[in-house]
Amino acid sequence: MERSDVRDGPRVDRPRCAGANPGYRPDDEGATAFPSLIALGASFNPRLVREGGEAIGREARIRGFNVQLAGGCNLARDPRNGRNFEYFSEDPWLSAILVAEQVNGIQSQGVVSTLKHYTLNCNETNRHWLDAIIDPDAHRESDLLTFQIAIERSQPGSIMGGYNKINGEYAGGNHHLLNEVLKGAWGYKGYVMSDWGATPAWDFALKGLDQESGIQGDTLLWGKQPFRDELREAYGKGELPEERLSDMVRRILRSLLAVGADRWGPAPEVDMARHNEIALEGARQGIVLLENVGGALPLPTDEPLKVAVIGGYAQQGVISGTGSGAVAPVGGFVATIRIGGAGVMGRHRNLFLLPPPPLEELKKALPKAQLDFDPGYTPAEAALTAKRNDVVIVFGIRVEGEGFDMPDLSLPWGQDAVIDAAASANPNTIVVLETGNPVSMPWRDKVKAIVQAWYPGQAGARAIAEVLTGAVNPSGRLPITFPQSLDQHPRPELPGLGTPWGTAVTITYDEGAEIGYRWFAKKNLEPMYAFGHGLSYTTFDYEGLDVEGGDTITASFTVKNTGERKGADVPQLYLTEAAGDKRVRLLGFERVELEPGESRRVTLEADPRLLARFDGGIGKWSIDEGTHRVAVGKSATDFVLSGAAKLSARQFGA
Structure with missing residues (x-):
């Protein structure tokens, strides 16, 4: 846990302010290790995410953090x-x-939540010296819009600035983005904190920063702690107005009081078993079935199969992402594979394993099967193991985390060759991926099924076994596009990759607001797996689309489970054309659980900003008059229904 204390200055009657990061610290006693956010993103389930937030808030509160x-x-x-x-x-x-x-979940427990990292902290390579270049209007339609909508729907007490620069000015000391946009146009009432070691100068206070965090990081990077002596000196000289200093203090106290951090009662009840169930459900709903050739999955549980389990430290546990986002479960990691070397950043590259092992969970789920484990160190050994079994399950893993980017999309340590060898020896091969990002999959056409499990948390092994054996019907959908190769990406080569620490790096995000599936649609590119894609052990159909116009678009349609078992679907509504402008935007979605033969009417209303362009010249959103076309689909490339509505020209908001 990390604490950020604000005890400097005059003594006043105020609540203690301590910050809890949901990450591993050597002195931590452990907490519930929930699935990674990208896994929860794959659930497309706001209610589930809210439950997880409430649990995180309770565990923070009981530790005395607010x-x-x-x-x-x-x-x-x-x-x-x-x-x-x-x-x-x-x-x-x-x-x-x-x-x-x-x-909302975290703050319901009397704990301030922090949206981060404002904004464009989208690469880790030399992040303290990275200058992110983007068109300002495109910025408003993408990354900034994400923050804007999230703030409107949750009123977070704090916003954390990013390490990076944006168009030449540091995010944590950016007058336009902090004072004019966040606190001005959006009317944000909370406080802005820096990231750890992201305050090189006291005048960031004038540019919108309210709290310097992680002063030890500033000492390391900049050789000073600007919000201590320098800020005090600036105040004494009149360079920092009293009104601004009062505003900084007021914003911090307002956020603490708004969530009830000053109202300390008995320690909250924390049911760790219940929190594990929430983590389990998150892992279940986040798993995405990417491929299932010939119905290879689910595996039969009543047959005496011989099953090879290969690689991925599956005999020990599931892996976690690293850095400040890694969470040690109660009892600690089952193992730490020290591949990162010495020092803070070296620790961020270690491989952390969470119990229980997938191998043990598979034994429980396949009681009549004979399991044969191979560590997957060499292709030759993997091929021998695969050949002598009926079915092969290969686990592919990759360490990803804070402070570094991936050089490519391959699996490290020769795992792609291991998977290829296993699949060549036995075509009944299933691949389970534990990664935080897409991977290249050169073996894709050789395997029968591919399961994207992400970093599934402390209950991940059980969830994987349940999906593989059909105890759980997979319902996850990809929250990120899987490209066929980096040649399809706006930047096939990542600027600055491999340069020494401290090297100034410039990344131009010239895709603007056309991120991910939007870019693929604009360039007519076919991804390996599209945003929103995910298979099920049942089937769904859509019918009866009605589209209404007006100030925005409202679409209604019917979803029906046409298969033979209960399942959950995530129908998605997309804008495909705006008054003659070919433009793809996700407008809405809903997770729908249906029994076989059951149907349900779904109605989705688009936020008008998703239909508009931002015009920085007038500081407003603009919708063009004309026909706006939409589609209902199973992914960003698999549209089933289409319709249209006319919208009038209008300008609105900021």
Whole structure:
């Protein structure tokens, strides 16, 4: 746990302010290790995310913390970003809806939640010296819109600035983005804190920063702690107005009081068994069945199968993302594979394993099967193991985390060769991926099924076994596009990758607001797996689309389970054309659980900003008059129903 104390200055009667980061610390006693946010993003389930937020808030509160550094709001712009597992998706609407529910859950427990990292903290390579270049209007339509909607729907007490610069100015000391947009146009009443070591100068206070956090980081990076002596000196000289200093204090206290942090009662009841059930349900709903050739899954539980389990440390546990987003469960990690070397950043590259092992959970789920484990160290050994069994389950893993980006989309340590060898020896091969990002899958056409499990948390092994054996019908949908290769990405080569720490890096996000599936649609590219894709052990159909116009678009349609078992579907509503402008935008979604033969009417209303363009010249959103076309689909490329409505021209909001 990390604490951020605000004890400097005059003594006043105020609540103690301590920050709890949902990450591993060597002295921590452990907490519930929930699935990563990218896994929860795949659930497309705001209610589930809210439940998880409430549990996180309770566990923070019982430790005496009242500020939680949780609420990852960045968009997954780059599939190499080491921290994508800490964020919900590549889409502004999906990300905003889910992160708002996490914030609401946390703050319902008397703990301030922190949206982070404001904004464009979308790559980790030399992040302290990274300058993110973007068109300001496109910024408003993408990353900033995500924050705006999330703030409107949850009123987080705190916003954390990013390490990076934006168009030449540091995010944590950006007058336009903090004073003019966040606190001005949006009317945000909470406080802005820096990231740890992201305050190089005291005048960030004039530019909108309210709290310097992690002063030890500023000492390391900048050789000073600007909000201590320098800020005090500036106040004494009149360079920092008293009104601004009072505003900084008032914002912090307001946020603490707004969630009831000053009202300390008995320690809250924390049912860790119930929290484990929430973690289990999150892992279940987040698992995405990418491929299932010939109905290879689910595996039969009543047959004496010989099953090979290969690789991924499946005999020990499931892996976690690393860095400040890694959570040690009660009792600690079952193992730490020290591959990262010495020092703080080295620790961020270690491989952390959470119990229980998938191998043990598979033994429980397949009581009549004979399981044969191979660690997957060499392709030759994996092939021998695969050949002597009926079915092969290969686990593919990758360490991803804070402070570094991936050089490519391959699985490390020769795992792609191991999977290829196993599949060549036995075509009945199933691959389970524990990653926070897309991977390249050169073996894809050789295997029967592919399961994306992400970093599934402390109950992940059980959830994986349940999905593989059919105890749980998979319902996850991809919250991020899986490209065929990096050649399809706006930046096939990542600027600055491999440069020494401290090197200035410039990344131009010239895709603007066309992130992920939007980029693929604009460029007519076919992804390996589309945003929103996910298979089930049952089937669904859509019919009866009605579309209404007016100030926005409202669409109604019927979803029916046409298969033979209960399942959950996630129908998605997309804008496909706006008054002649080809433009793809997710407008809405709903997770629907249906019994066989059951149907349900779904109605989705679009936030008008998703239909509009932002015009920085007038500071307003603009909708063009004309026909707006929409589609209901199973993914961003699989449309089943289509319709249209006319909208009038109008300008609105800020």
